[in-house]
Each structure stands twice: as structure tokens, then as C-alpha cells.
Amino acid sequence: MDADAIEEGRRRWQARYDASRKREADFTTLSGDPVEPVYGPRPGDAYEGFERIGWPGEYPFTRGLYPTGYRGRTWTIRQFAGFGNAEQTNERYKMILSNGGGGLSVAFDMPTLMGRDSDDPRSLGEVGHCGVAIDSAADMEVLFKDIPLGDVTTSMTISGPAVPVFCMYLVAAERQGVDPSVLNGTLQTDIFKEYIAQKEWLFQPEPHLRLIGDLMEYCAGGIPAYKPLSVSGYHIREAGATAAQELAYTLADGFGYVELGLSRGLDVDVFAPGLSFFFDAHVDFFEEIAKFRAARRIWARWMRDVYGAKSEKAQWLRFHTQTAGVSLTAQQPYNNVVRTAVEALAAVLGGTNSLHTNALDETLALPSEQAAEIALRTQQVLMEETGVANVADPLGGSWYVEQLTDRIEADAEKIFEQIKERGLRAHPDGQHPIGPITSGILRGIEDGWFTGEIAESAFRYQQSLEKGDKKVVGVNVHTGSVTGDLEILRVSHEVEREQVRVLAGRKSARDEVAVRTALDGMLAAARDGSNMIEPMLDAVRAEATLGEICGVLRDEWGVYTEPAGF
Numbered sequence: 246m247d248a249d250a251i252e253e254g255r256r257r258w259q260a261r262y263d264a265s266r267k268r269e270a271d272f273t274t275l276s277g278d279p280v281e282p283v284y285g286p287r288p289g290d291a292y293e294g295f296e297r298i299g300w301p302g303e304y305p306f307t308r309g310l311y312p313t314g315y316r317g318r319t320w321t322i323r324q325f326a327g328f329g330n331a332e333q334t335n336e337r338y339k340m341i342l343s344n345g346g347g348g349l350s351v352a353f354d355m356p357t358l359m360g361r362d363s364d365d366p367r368s369l370g371e372v373g374h375c376g377v378a379i380d381s382a383a384d385m386e387v388l389f390k391d392i393p394l395g396d397v398t399t400s401m402t403i404s405g406p407a408v409p410v411f412c413m414y415l416v417a418a419e420r421q422g423v424d425p426s427v428l429n430g431t432l433q434t435d436i437f438k439e440y441i442a443q444k445e446w447l448f449q450p451e452p453h454l455r456l457i458g459d460l461m462e463y464c465a466g467g468i469p470a471y472k473p474l475s476v477s478g479y480h481i482r483e484a485g486a487t488a489a490q491e492l493a494y495t496l497a498d499g500f501g502y503v504e505l506g507l508s509r510g511l512d513v514d515v516f517a518p519g520l521s522f523f524f525d526a527h528v529d530f531f532e533e534i535a536k537f538r539a540a541r542r543i544w545a546r547w548m549r550d551v552y553g554a555k556s557e558k559a560q561w562l563r564f565h566t567q568t569a570g571v572s573l574t575a576q577q578p579y580n581n582v583v584r585t586a587v588e589a590l591a592a593v594l595g596g597t598n599s600l601h602t603n604a605l606d607e608t609l610a611l612p613s614e615q616a617a618e619i620a621l622r623t624q625q626v627l628m629e630e631t632g633v634a635n636v637a638d639p640l641g642g643s644w645y646v647e648q649l650t651d652r653i654e655a656d657a658e659k660i661f662e663q664i665k666e667r668g669l670r671a672h673p674d675g676q677h678p679i680g681p682i683t684s685g686i687l688r689g690i691e692d693g694w695f696t697g698e699i700a701e702s703a704f705r706y707q708q709s710l711e712k713g714d715k716k717v718v719g720v721n722v723h724t725g726s727v728t729g730d731l732e733i734l735r736v737s738h739e740v741e742r743e744q745v746r747v748l749a750g751r752k753s754a755r756d757e758v759a760v761r762t763a764l765d766g767m768l769a770a771a772r773d774g775s776n777m778i779e780p781m782l783d784a785v786r787a788e789a790t791l792g793e794i795c796g797v798l799r800d801e802w803g804v805y806t807e808p809a810g811f
């Protein structure tokens with residue numbers, strides 16, 4: 246790009262920056278010297294390929310979504326939390342919010358993630374262990390007791406039974422007297438990544454996609470700020486994918502949901518802002534920063550050029566980041582604080598919108614209160630002390646980071662081509678039921694391609710670790726240690742007994758006829774193809790449990806069994 250065009254861009258950025266609201270904060274270095282909100286080429290310098298980098302707040306958004314960067318608003322500190330029953334988790338949320346957490350993020354226990362009630366025999370031993378147990382709207386009410394749902398953004402990490410859980414959240418809001426249309430938050434809902442990596446699905450992909458389409462339609466129509474999908478690379482990466490695979494599979498999944506919305510006749514400029522993303526921040530500092538920058542650029546280009554999005558918000562890739570659980574070690578666990586800080590810094594330099602920092606004890610158990618506090622404080626040290634929120638995309642223009650960004654983007658584009666080819670193998674006539682990328686994803690799930698590719702990458706990394714080419718402190722290098730064991734959080738099995746007892750009480754107190762009638766209404770909608778959200782809300786209002794709702798649908802749609810692969 247020639248020097249004049251760069252200057253014109255700088256003037257455009259400056260005008261938008263001047264017109265934007267900024268935080269009341271001291272934007273100088275520790276020594277008191279002023280810093281600019283963003284840096285670019287020196288005036289008069291040309292820069293080849295600058296259109297790929299650009300200025301913060303404008304297409305292709307490589308440098309961030311806002312002209313102000315974090316001067317307008319810092320990232321949301323959103324710590325993923327949940328354990329035991331709704332009451333215990335509610336206390337943890339109040340602790341997080343009173344200590345400066347900016348939003349909530351619900352971790353559910355395994356039975357809830359699989360759409361089972363706490364009294365289901367398959368739930369035995371798992372209730373309240375890896376997250377909070379939620380059986381019905383009554384639990385959801387307790388979970389958010391004294392937390393005004395209209396004022397706090399809440400993320401819920403659940404995909405298989407995401408839609409009934411969303412209905413419970415809506416009913417909890419109704420019972421607080423909050424108008425559901427003002428709710429703002431995020432539901433994970435990303436079923437593609439369940440088949441690819443996380444493995445917590447309920448049905449075959451098609452009925453899941455139908456439910457997701459219903460949800461997108463419902464939110465686009467009535468809850469404009471709510472994000473019904475958090476397209477997740479985190480679990481794909483944690484399963485062993487490379488940075489480029491994480492990026493490409495996740496963005497492809499996102500394209501799949503866009504194709505789903507379009508196939509339902511929805512307006513891309515209306516529903517696309519409801520798609521958000523969730524990435525891993527692994528320990529290779531610069532590669533991660535490049536990955537985040539490439540993510541925004543690729544998404545904006547595809548949304549504009551392939552799917553016809555005209556509004557900026559529909560071209561924006563907004564993302565949450567979690568530091569890499571898989572990088573933490575049980576050996577010398579205090580070192581995990583350092584790893585997490587480095588990973589969190591990469592997320593921030595990559596312009597994350599929201600961030601979770603892992604606790605140092607997470608390889609061993611759910612975080613203790615002390616470990617959870619250190620994780621929270623890690624973000625606050627970055628935000629308040631280091632000056633990283635002063636300048637937008639401070640690594641923009643670094644030869645290394647720009648080349649890494651280009652390389653990861655090119656790698657991702659190659660993977661999109663492979664996915665499209667798989668789609669064409671499934672539909673050689675080019676007649677795709679939802680869209681070309683979706684066909685490729687479904688084919689890749691069916692024939693085990695994604696899982697195979699991820700397993701290959703995981704295997705290669707493990708080999709290099711075992712050969713000592715890659716090093717992990719405390720594991721294959723610097724293994725001697727004088728630090729003692731950690732106190733870890735243990736969730737008592739008493740929680741399970743109590744949850745089952747409370748559930749039995751609620752079931753005996755409800756109007757059984759109302760429950761049956763509502764479940765029948767939901768089944769009728771499942772059969773006649775109409776939008777299922779309203780009838781599901783009725784079932785939830787009648788205190789039908791998660792297991793009952795999912796049970797009706799399992800009976801109707803069947804369950805999914807993964808094909809064996811070698």
C-alpha cells in the first residue's frame with residue numbers, strides 16, 4: 246500500500262477514535278511517558294500488504310474490532326466456575342463478582358452435560374463433580390439467586406442439551422421479573438465440536454442442527470444481544486490439534502452455522518452477530534497471538550465475500566479465550582501460574598474480548614477458592630499493572646508476528662479446501678442440503694477424518710516430547726522440586742444424595758398432568774417441524790426435568806453412536 250493510502254486510513258481511524266468513548270484511565274508508561282492508542286507505519290512510509298493489517302476497528306479487523314482497542318473497554322474477566330449444587334455455585338459466583346469478575350460462566354456437571362437427571366442411575370458418582378448439577382428450572386433459579394440476570398452477562402458451557410438448558414435460564418429470568426428480550430450472554434451449543442473433539446452429544450447431527458436452527462431463529466427474533474452459539478476451538482486444541490487446525494476447524498464450524506442460518510431463511514446481518522467464538526491460548530506465545538489475529542481477518546473476509554454480510558457486526562469475530570488446561574502439569578503445580586500468565590498475555594495481545602485464566606490446581610481437581618482467586622488476580626495484574634491495555638494490537642507490524650499471521654491464515658485456507666472436497670464427495674452434484682462447508686463437516690465427522698487428523702497431531706507432539714525435542718518444565722526437564730502438595734477441592738458425595746432428595750421433592754410437588762401435557766406439546770412440535778423453543782419453555786415452566794425433556798427427544802430421534810475408527 247502506498248504512503249498516501251496509509252495516511253488516509255490513519256485519518257479515518259483517528260476520526261473514529263476521537264468520536265469513541267474512552268475509559269477514564271492513565272494511558273502513559275510506568276515512567277509517565279505518553280503512548281499513542283495505536284502505532285502504524287511512519288508517516289511517508291509505504292508498506293507492502295498493509296491492507297491485510299489495516300487499522301483497529303475496520304475491515305479486515307486484523308488489529309481488533311474497535312478503534313479504541315482496550316481503551317474503550319477492557320476485556321471481560323469471565324471465570325468458568327461451577328461445582329456441587331446450585332447453592333454452592335451461587336456463592337462462588339457472588340465471590341467472583343464481588344472481587345471484580347466482569348461476567349459469569351457456568352460449568353455444568355457431567356450428567357447435565359449429557360442431558361441426564363441427578364437421579365438417573367448413569368449419573369451415580371458424577372453429580373456436582375466437574376460442574377454444577379442442574380435438573381430443572383428450580384435449580385436454575387437458585388443458581389442465580391440475588392444475581393440480577395438483566396444486568397450480568399452469563400455464559401453457559403453446554404452443547405448437547407443446550408436448548409433445554411437455555412429454556413431453564415429464560416424461565417429463571419422470567420421468575421426474577423426480567424424481560425427475556427434484554428438478556429445478554431452466550432450459550433455454547435456448538436455440536437460440531439462435540440463430534441469432532443469433546444464427545445458430549447445426544448442425538449445424530451441432523452436433529453441437533455434442527456434444534457440449533459430453532460434457537461438461532463428464536464434469538465434473532467427476540468433476544469438481540471444474546472449469543473446462542475459459541476463456536477469452540479478450545480476442546481479441539483486440547484484434544485491435540487495444532488494451532489492452524491484449531492483455527493480452521495473452528496472457523497469452518499462457524500461457516501457451517503452461517504449456512505444453517507441462511508438455509509433457514511434468516512438474514513445474515515441479523516443472526517451473524519449472535520455467533521461468537523472460543524479459543525485456546527496455548528503456551529507458544531507468538532503463534533497464539535498470530536492465530537487470534539488471523540481468525541478475525543479470515544472470518545471478516547468469508548463473511549463479507551462468501552456469505553454476503555454487509556454490517557460490521559456481522560463481519561466481526563468476537564471471541565472468548567481460555568488458557569490451555571492441557572499445558573498445566575501436576576508436577577510442580579505452582580509453575581502453572583506462570584504458564585497461565587504467559588498464555589493470558591498472548592490472548593490479550595491477540596485482542597480477546599473475554600478471558601478465563603485457569604487455576605494452578607486444575608490438573609488435579611476443580612479449583613480451590615484460593616487457586617480461583619490467584620487465577621482471577623492474574624488477569625487483574627495484566628489489566629491494571631502492565632500497560633497492555635493502553636495500545637491496540639501492539640505487535641501489529643512485527644515482521645515475525647505478521648508472517649506468522651499470514652502463515653496460519655494460509656494453512657487454515659488449505660484446510661477449508663480439504664473440508665469442501667469432503668463435502669463434494671458426499672454430494673458430487675453440488676446440491677448441499679445446508680451448504681458446502683456443512684456437507685464437508687458432516688462427512689468429516691462421519692468418516693472420522695477430524696478425529697484422525699487431531700490424533701495424528703497429538704501423536705507427533707507426544708513423540709517430540711518423549712524424544713525431548715519439546716520440553717515441559719517439571720515433566721521432562723528440571724524435574725527436581727522442593728514444593729509440597731496442594732490442598733485440593735473435594736466435592737462430597739453428600740451433594741449427590743442431597744440433590745437427588747431435592748429432585749424427588751420437586752417432582753412430587755409438581756402438577757404431573759401439566760408436565761405430561763407440556764412434554765406432549767413439545768413432541769408434537771418435534772414431529773411437525775415447527776420451532777421447538779416455545780413448547781420446550783412450557784415444559785420447563787411446568788418443572789419438567791432436563792432428563793425428561795431429553796428423554797422424550799431421545800425416544801423420538803434416537804441416540805448417536807460414533808463409528809469405530811482405527
Ligand SMILES: CC(C)(COP(=O)(O)OP(=O)(O)OC[C@H]1O[C@@H](n2cnc3c(N)ncnc32)[C@H](O)[C@@H]1OP(=O)(O)O)[C@@H](O)C(=O)NCCC(=O)NCCSC(=O)CCC(=O)O
Nearest residue numbers: 311314317318321325350400402431521563564565598599
Ligand atoms: C462475545 C463474547 C466472546 C464476549 O462477550 P462480552 O459481553 O464479555 O464482551 P463484548 O461483547 O466484547 O463487550 C461487551 C460490550 O462492550 C462493547 N465493547 C467492547 N469493547 C469496546 C470498545 N473498545 N469500544 C466500544 N464498545 C466496546 C461490545 O461491543 C459489547 O457491546 P454490545 O453487546 O452492545 O455489542 C461472548 O460470546 C462471551 O462472553 N463468551 C464467553 C464464552 C465462555 O465463557 N465460554 C466458556 C467456555 S469454558 C469451556 O468450554 C470449558 C473448557 C474446559 O475447561 O474443559
